[in-house]
Structures are given as C-alpha cells and as structure tokens.
Amino acid sequence: MVRFSNNLIGLLNFLTLLLSIPILVTGVWLSRQANTECERWLEKPIIALGVFLLLVSLAGLIGACCRATWLLWIYLVVMFLLIVLVFAFTIFAFVVTNKGAGETLSGRGYKEYRLGDYSNWLQKRVNNTNTWNRIKSCLYTSKVCSDFNSTYLSDTVEKFYTENLSALQSGCCKPSNDCGFTYQSPTVWNKTSTTSTNPDCDAWNNDQTVLCFNCQACKAGLLQNIKTNWKRTAIVNIIFLVFLVIVYSIGCCAFRNNRADNWKRY
Structure with a gap:
C-alpha cells in the first residue's frame, strides 16, 4: 500500500x-x-x-x-x-x-447583440484594429456568412424573420433591425433612408466580403460566442x-x- x-x-x-x-x-x-x-x-x-x-x-x-x-x-x-x-x-x-446577452426582438426568431452590453475587457480586445482584422479574416475564411446565405437563400422575408440565427449570423451576416433595410436575400439588403443613429447602418455593405464584418453587432456576436464557450470551458475547468x-x-x-x-x- x-x-x-x-x-x-x-x-x-x-x-x-x-x-x-x-x-x-x-x-x-x-x-x-x-x-x-x-x-x-x-x-x-x-x-x-x-x-x-x-x-x-x-x-x-x-x-x-x-x-x-x-x-x-x-x-x-x-x-x-x-x-x-x-x-x-x-x-x-x-x-x-x-455581462452581456442578446436582445429579444418582437416578431423575430433571432436576437440582436450590442457591443456595449459586454465587459469592458472583452470590448477592448475586439476594438483593437489589428486584432479585429485577424478575427475578420478568420470569420470570412470559415464561411460563416456564405453558409448562412446558402441555408436561408430560399426564405421569404417573413420566413427569414422567424429563423433562429446564431449570434455570429445575426451580428455579422445581416444588417441591424434598427436600419429598416429591405430584404432581398439573407446577405443582400437594399439600403433605405433611416433615422437610426446605429453606426452599423453605414457599415453594412452588400459586398459578400464585407457584409457586416465591420459592424459593432458582429463584434458583439463574436463576444456572445466567446461568452458561451468560456462558460462551458469554466465548467470543464x-x-x-x-x-x-x-x-x-x-x-x-x-x-x-x-x-x-x-x-x-x-
């Protein structure tokens, strides 16, 4: 013994x-x-x-x-x-x-995410230009939005609004609900005049390499992903x-x- x-x-x-x-x-x-x-x-x-x-x-x-x-x-x-x-x-x-959680929208199956809802430490990380450029590159090469477009391509606007999108899909692949843009396809939206002060409305671009990768909502969606994964990691730890x-x-x-x-x- x-x-x-x-x-x-x-x-x-x-x-x-x-x-x-x-x-x-x-x-x-x-x-x-x-x-x-x-x-x-x-x-x-x-x-x-x-x-x-x-x-x-x-x-x-x-x-x-x-x-x-x-x-x-x-x-x-x-x-x-x-x-x-x-x-x-x-x-x-x-x-x-x-800190941080998605905002439930009336008549929408998905949530939207605000960068200011998350901890200051996490915000500083994604607001660093060099860091975010690397993250954007990863998001694009992972085809998160091209796969999103393929999945929901046949949706009508009514059907699209009921979809349960992931945090990254909601934040990076479509414009914010605040903008009131007109739906054409999951990753193509026609800009309309808006009184919204949300800076993401100007950041949105139908170019498939741009979309909302420069949006605050995309950063928030990433942080929501990190939050979910870190919570699981902490339990495993x-x-x-x-x-x-x-x-x-x-x-x-x-x-x-x-x-x-x-x-x-x-």
Whole structure:
C-alpha cells in the first residue's frame, strides 16, 4: 500500500505521456498544412501544450517509478502552479463573461447583440484594429456568412424573420433591425433612408466580403460566442481542477515515499 501512490502517479503520467504524442503530431501537422492565419494561430498553442504535457509527464513518471525525488519535486511545483493557473483562469472566465446577452426582438426568431452590453475587457480586445482584422479574416475564411446565405437563400422575408440565427449570423451576416433595410436575400439588403443613429447602418455593405464584418453587432456576436464557450470551458475547468488536486495529493504521497526511502538508505 505504501508504494501504491508511486505506482498510480507513474500510471497517470504514462497515460499523459501517450496523450502528448498525438497533440504534438497535430500541432506539427497544422504548421505544415496551414493555409490561413487562423490555422497558423492554432498551431503554436497546440505544440506548446504537447511539449508541456510531454515534459511534465516524463518528470512525474521518472520521479515516481525511479525514485528520483528531485524530479518529483519539480513535478509537484509545476502541478501546484498549474492548479493556481487553472483556478485563476476559471474565476477570470466567470467574471469577464458575466455581462452581456442578446436582445429579444418582437416578431423575430433571432436576437440582436450590442457591443456595449459586454465587459469592458472583452470590448477592448475586439476594438483593437489589428486584432479585429485577424478575427475578420478568420470569420470570412470559415464561411460563416456564405453558409448562412446558402441555408436561408430560399426564405421569404417573413420566413427569414422567424429563423433562429446564431449570434455570429445575426451580428455579422445581416444588417441591424434598427436600419429598416429591405430584404432581398439573407446577405443582400437594399439600403433605405433611416433615422437610426446605429453606426452599423453605414457599415453594412452588400459586398459578400464585407457584409457586416465591420459592424459593432458582429463584434458583439463574436463576444456572445466567446461568452458561451468560456462558460462551458469554466465548467470543464472545475472538473479538471478537482482532478488536478487529486493527482497532486497522490504525488505528495509519492514524494514522501521517495524521501522515506532515501532516509532508510542513509
């Protein structure tokens, strides 16, 4: 029973070591196959995650199975820092995604989104010109609006207004309801004179490469997407945090076993 913690830590880190290999391979494959900036942006975090898991799992595996106390100590320090980091990120995710929600419109199946409803931290990120230009490129290459157009192309205006659109479709692929533009197709709207002060009315363009990608509503739609995903991530992080604490506790037991063995030798 005394060695059970060492064996368990060794097994867990062996499994993590196996997991790191496909993650690394995926990152390297993306770096060679990436054709867009979005794909190139993904490769670095994936490779970094693979290398991190590989090194940490090796330290834990060798430290537990070979009784290398100093390696196990490094492993526990890294695990402690990871627990603190995951905990801090989880709290941060809940705080910055606490504000913001879609506005329900009368007679519409979809919601509209206002940038000012979201946290200042998130607003600053998307209001940065360089950042938003990269995001726009990703949105366009992901075909979010071309797919949207294909899906609802046969809709009459009455049918279109009842559709349950996603936050990105509502914010980026059609003009704001405030503008009162005339529907021709999901991504083609005839501009009419309007008294609306909404700046998105001027930003709208029927050019399929422009649409409402420069609109405040598009930024808000993206933030709504981020909010939804971060909320889910935060819940997963809580489960992951509990797992990390359990592994850390087992690692501490293995560390004490190693120290006890070293004392017996002397």
